[in-house]
Amino acid sequence: MSSSSQINKRRTKPAEVRIDELMSAAQTLFLEKGVEATTISEIIARAGVAKGTFYHYFESKQHIIEALKKQYIEFFIGVLDNAVRQCAADDWVSQFKVWIATNVQTYLETYPVHDIVFGVHHHERKNSEKNMMLEQLLQILVGGEQAGIWSLGQARLTALLIYCGVHGVADEAIANQLENTADFSEQIALQYLKMLGHGELNK
Amino acid sequence: MSSSSQINKRRTKPAEVRIDELMSAAQTLFLEKGVEATTISEIIARAGVAKGTFYHYFESKQHIIEALKKQYIEFFIGVLDNAVRQCAADDWVSQFKVWIATNVQTYLETYPVHDIVFGVHHHERKNSEKNMMLEQLLQILVGGEQAGIWSLGQARLTALLIYCGVHGVADEAIANQLENTADFSEQIALQYLKMLGHGELNK
Known part of the structure; x- marks a missing residue:
């Protein structure tokens, strides 16, 4: 882990945890509603993160x-x-x-x-x-x-x-x-x- | 073959030939452009039939x-x-x-x-x-x-x-x-x- 992410870690959840929460939220929704019917907004809401956080880690639904x-x-x-x-x-x-x-x-x-x-x-x-x-x-x-x-x-x-x-x-x-x-x-x-x-x- | 389609046969192409032409036109277009990009209008145009003829035999692209x-x-x-x-x-x-x-x-x-x-x-x-x-x-x-x-x-x-x-x-x-x-x-x-x-x- 680089020293900058070490610093980030003190202030907020580390990147891996954020990514994990987003992926887990996405998978749950995909299983519940299907991939087509799931929107990025729903993934964000379920994971409880800001929109910018999603796009910081993933470009699109396909990417996740x-x-x-x-x-x-x-x-x-x-x-x-x-x-x-x-x-x-x-x-x-x-x-x-x-x-x-x-x-x-x-x-x-x-x-x-x-x-x-x-x-x-x-x-x-x-x-x-x-x-x-x-x-x-x-x-x-x-x-x-x-x-x-x-x-x-x-x-x-x-x-x-x-x-x-x-x-x-x-x-x-x-x-x-x-x-x-x-x-x-x-x-x-x-x-x-x-x-x-x-x-x-x-x- | 029923007697009514025997009569039809004298006036116009038999149903099997029409169906064959439509399916062949569709397959050619699907191979050229992909299924998504092909419209029913294009299939009709390629087969040289009227729109009603297509819908007489097929309900949709999925059906063909x-x-x-x-x-x-x-x-x-x-x-x-x-x-x-x-x-x-x-x-x-x-x-x-x-x-x-x-x-x-x-x-x-x-x-x-x-x-x-x-x-x-x-x-x-x-x-x-x-x-x-x-x-x-x-x-x-x-x-x-x-x-x-x-x-x-x-x-x-x-x-x-x-x-x-x-x-x-x-x-x-x-x-x-x-x-x-x-x-x-x-x-x-x-x-x-x-x-x-x-x-x-x-x-």
Whole structure:
């Protein structure tokens, strides 16, 4: 933190708190009323800040959605990261299963936010959040391969097939209002372990 | 066709031709200018019909997009169906590979239309076109299982994982401007054949 913001901090709430309050107000309103129907004035009123404060940090409603998107991605990756870390460092099968199960469960619990931050840009075919998730998954896949647990042909293609498949079946689970995702995720993981040749190598 | 439309046919273009001209004009304009920027007046002008003719067949721009969507899905399913029919009826591996390869190739060739008709409704998590594609894929998967070529655990889940995976990697192929999809599709098919336990059963 720079020395000038240290000084600001004494007089008023620090920037991070203001930004947090604005983003939290915006997200609540987006969830309640939808993005279209929410105005910047309402966000300002809900956060209890002056108009100038909003525009000091955000240029537009789209800009605050971008910030929420970044936050959601970081949250999502963080949840997965934490869950995977609970597994033994050399237990690649568990890490893989936990990555899938936590992914499905977290998506089901948070899809209304997902839909707000990704709703508008369906066909951005290149996006950084996909790459961050792929990196995480690739780490597990490559770890397992190096340990001789399974084999990969084209690692990135495999990771992408798994990432997209999991996202897709989780969408269906949401549509079907699935409540217990544990069995569902286990079935998905078993299919992919077969794709990775895990069962085969284990025989 | 009813007798009254038989009579109409003698005097003027039949309804199907009119509808076709309007849909074709709309699709061309949507591709050129985008859906938002295209007005119904422009569609009417391009199709060379009277305003009343448009509203006789379509209530709104959204309504004509729905019709284009139905047409696109029928076209897409038809292309896949045709391609699969070129394979021997008992050659399930070829049918599976051809289904994937044709899917990827057709999507790459027609994604601008895909984006027009699906662009607005990303998060309709239940949609009929997905079910039609799944039915087609399930027919191949179940056929192969009955022939003892591979084994399925939960057939629909497997079909969904494959459908979503193929759609997702094809999106990436579009983003990367991939031109030759043959090798790419072969790699995808091989991974899924492994998931189906095909290699294993063949040994």
